[in-house]
Amino acid sequence: MSERAIGNKLRDPKQIKECRKNMELKKIRGISEKREKDLNKLNIFTAEDLVRYFPRDYLDLTHTVRISECYHNDIVLLACRVSSPPQTVYNGRRSFVKVWCDQGGERFSAIWFNAPYVKNNLKAGEEYLFYGRVHNKYGMGTPSMVNPSFELREKNYRLKGIVPVYGLRGTLTQRALRDAIRDALQKVPVVSAIPPELIRKYALPSLSEAYRKVHAPESLSDRDEAAERIALEEYFILISAFRFMKGGKEDARVFRYSATARETAEFAARFPFTFTDGQKRAVDDIYENLKSPKRMNRLLQGDVGSGKTAVALCGIYMAAKSGYQAAFLAPTEVLAAQNYALVQKYLPEFRSAFLAGSTSAKEKREIKKALKEGAIDIICGTHAIIQEDVETKNLAFCVCDEQHRFGVAQRSALGEKSAGADMLVMSATPIPRTLSLIFYGDLDISEIKDKPKARCEIVTGIVPPHKYENMLEYIGEEAAKGNQSYFVCPKIEGDDEGALMSVTELFDELKNRLPRVRFALLHGKMKDKEKAEIMQAFKDKKYDCLVSTTVIEVGIDVPDATIMVIYNAERFGLSQLHQLRGRVGRGTKKSFCFLLLGSDSPEARERLSVIKNNTDGFRIAEYDLRMRGGGDFMGTRQSGKMLSEIKNLRYPPEVIFEAKKLADEAVSCGDISLLRSLALKKYESLQDVVLN
Template sequence: MMKLTSILVSQVSGIGAQKAKDLEAFGILNVLDLVEYFPFRYEDYRLRELADVKDGEKVTVSGKVFSVAVLQRFGGKSRLSCKVMVDSMLVTAVWFNQPFLKDRLIPGTEVTMTGKWDMKRLQVTVSESEFADKRGPAHSGTVQPVYSVGGSITQKWMRKSIAQALKQFGELIEEILPAEIMDKYGFMPRKQAIRAIHTPADVEEGQRARRRIVYEELFLFQLKLQAFRTLNRGRADGLVHGYDNEELRAFIKSLPFELTDSQKQVIAEIIRDLRQPYCMNRLLQGDVGAGKTVVAAVALFAAVKSGYQGALMVPTEILAEQHTRSLQRLFEPFGMQVGILTGSLTEKRRREVLAALQMGLLDIVVGTHALIQEDVFFRQLGLVVTDEQHRFGVNQRSILRRKGMNPDVLTMTATPIPRTLAISAFGDMDVSTLRELPKGRKPIETFWVKHDKLERVLAFIRKEVSQGRQAYVICPLIEESDKLEYQNALDVHAQLQFEFPDLRVGLLHGRMTAGEKDETMNAFSSGETHVLVSTTVIEVGVDVPNATLMVIYDAERFGLSQLHQLRGRVGRGAHQSYCILIADPKSETGKERMKVMTDTNDGFEIARRDLELRGPGDFFGTKQSGLPEFRVADLSTDFEVLEQARDDTAELVAQSDFWTAAKYVSLRHYLQREQIFQGDLLD
């Protein structure tokens, strides 16, 4: 049977060569692409009674023209109005810039009008009209799809072309879902669902069709993840780490603090993976300050004691230096060597580090993107840890992984990921979660103030510093901008030096050299600097226990997860810490962000709200996150369907007949087309 993918759109009646070329801009090349170009909403043209319509709602009503139409002209524009009897109600109907309708609005004529209902004025502002003689758009009584269109492609043309494609080739639409899934959920057949999602008989049928298509999208996506995971688990080509349990216990005992129950649980999960013959692929997520680095240190210790090397890749040099220092303190008593590899090393020092890595003289290397350059070789890489994974693209992570022979992979994030996104973006990974904070941590008190309260904020900074504490002041910009009216770090630094002539005020931003950044951070860490003005380079991982105050200028400029990350720079010592958000948000979203931040310190709740406010596409702030883009499914609302699809596909691929039975051949062909059997598709 002919496949829809092999039929070009130019074979649909009414689509010429130029229109076919225009459709390419929408990713539509063949008939399957066209019939799967789904509407994002519907216009409801079904007739309603005005008594049931709310003020300001769009409505379609039918009635008889009651009075002679009056035409007014002003400055090249026009307003046409008349009285229309709708049901038993006399309403005013108004048409803007449609003077040609005057001759048709004769008293006694039947007219169907679609427009906005003004309850106070008893007025309909008409956008579309249909007369009894059927001249004009014949939409009344129907539900019409609305597509994402532009250029020469109009709504009317798209509706007509999709309808024609379905008429010509609709019978070639093939079923994808297995019969048992169709029966389990009572789904309509694919052929019927695709027709109904474009031209539903009513809203209810459109919803049933959408439910089927949403499930199918999420099912196919999860099928890829679950199949990959099953195949990966089936391959016993990973490293088996044979460390000494007593040595590991001694290392854990040597840590300068007691592990939380949550940390112990996660370490047990990771250690169990390291002992297995398959490659570990685990996501470790935890709230800001939950102690992920210590968990990573235990995993790295186990890898090194098994005779392998470990690599920790982080997004910034500041963080690389901080992690190197803390790992050296933990590991050197056990005779383990920790090195650093960043872009700012001198050429001589870089050559020394590369040689030590290749010869196996370095047990662990901490680095930035510098770790994935071509001339970096390991003697025997056994464990790759990536911190703040969403800062790196999928390709960057897999390059580091390929520097060893199937090393184990631990991916960490301090941006708690809502369950839905964890299943979606990391469905091929096992997920470990740190839910509790280390003992003795006090919740950070958060306040939202307007810019006119700046004097009080400055007084509060002075008060904290006078008690021996330190403060961060964060600005969205480095310097003044013509386009953006936000506070910049250079001006705020100058202002605070003027306000606090007796204090040392530091400045940190992305344009400084690595040496300057180091010097600035070291001065702040040692307590020499009292107040540090910074851009968001400070956001990830920097740890100064004596800092108790975080002030964020123009806080509405940041996303919720970023605000939570910034707030997490304080609250790391024994003293009570505070976060002050200075913001005058104009939008409702901005106000909602401020409210969420003052309501909760729970990163998982904040992540959930961030997903609601921003949508999944923006959640990670990068298209390289590996997060899929769906045509119909919406991860912020369809998460229950996602979980069903995940469970169904996991069950399906676990059955031996899935890989052999004839009834699943189309799904196996789908996996083949998606290159799932190549082994390195998903990172």
């Protein structure tokens, strides 16, 4: 049955109900009650969810390589001869199995942690295929493979072809999951929301065939073509969802602002710096919005340190000056407290208050009462502001600071505190404007691309292994001068392969190497209160250095923080590296960002050279999009349900723009009821979405 026929069939509610019944997980071959529970842990509850659970990676077992061609951390397939009997090696409290291998005269070792059975499955003198990660950190000495899969070369039946790899939970195995998905593909009707006339006009590949190929590709080109078609469908629905919703968001203005342009300019003069051209344009955009007949719903996007908060305070001033209330919402208590201090400093003539989780019960009652009665003009705080029992008298202007930490639901909840309230959301992670127009399709956009002249440039360098000790010595000297440093690594926990050091291991190592330096540890598994206390203590200079995961990507201004050290920098996106770099250089002191490589491949050096040679976040975002492709680029910028299903897919950024073109044309097609239904369903699912 064709996709069009399936689409027509599923417009009948009875058919839809019957189809849903047939898509229960228990209808899939091989899914026991235990496996169903394990699948539920992966947010897989139906056969449709199973089909939409895409591989996180693929094993390319179509050709072997030579060990001499491999870089540290490369994952490869090697054909070799085991040249020594397997031995169990004891190293302190850990043990591992080790063999020596020969590949045409080139020697390397293979080791397995926590796998004693390997010793009985390998024989010296036999030819094997090994698949796994190469370990050769400094490109010197003898390379090794860590925990590789293997099989006899003459009996090669597993390590061949293009093999999908899925994320697992519980007792699930790759084979069981592949079999379940194969059966689900036979049961789930795949329906394209793109109107049939557009599918014919642009000769789009079959969506159902794309789903089959993405789970069982015969070649890498099969995989890529399938990923592109599925991504095109998802972006088409998402863009259409924003298009349908934007019309409904252009509400008539409720609040009439009396603040004049002259008064706003006089307020801006209170700051100890002259506004940049970008800041001035953003303030003008807000002023024009507030004077227009339509309610404002605007995104203010700016690079790190571009002065977005000053622009937001101008908007808050316009509301308070006009006799209305304003709310300033931030994702963390530390950031919210920082905003509150700025409100008190620059808007002292207005009554302001701070409301957060740590606020005492008595203070909360008093603040809520004052808000409801109109005795507070400006309220600053965290999610506590959007609780149901918080009421306002005439809340007219709402600011969401660091938009990427808030979902659509939180944004809406703040706006619902007062019917018709104007909304300004701010993001410190620049993405190309073409993508902003798509992914913030329900918002108007202002951009600040320049920075205050007082900001110092941050010097960025890639630190080679032989310079590591010199870098630590320099940081110790800077700590003695009162300057602070961040150390960031990508994971809370390390790995058995030795490719990554955990944040706790790094913390212990640095304390031993620099005993006179005061170190603090910060990571995502800590409670919010504990994280806030550590960040505040660091700002108060109770610590010299903060060892952390990326939880500091958005944080407070620490003027004396002048050094950022990032481990395994090749594992981060360029824009994320730029965000981390932006944690230093917040004052007037010269600052540095040191990048440490876990892989010395040419690709890794090429990517990091972009960061080294560029300080413009918008330009870096363009590079990031071009170098990583749409899946990787957007995958690090969202969570929740916006694009979580396709975050593992690889596809070129052009797919996004093709989807927008199709969405533009779809509105003039005949019957778009199916598209409207799927698009609105998608928009409803955005309640948990977070954009970075």
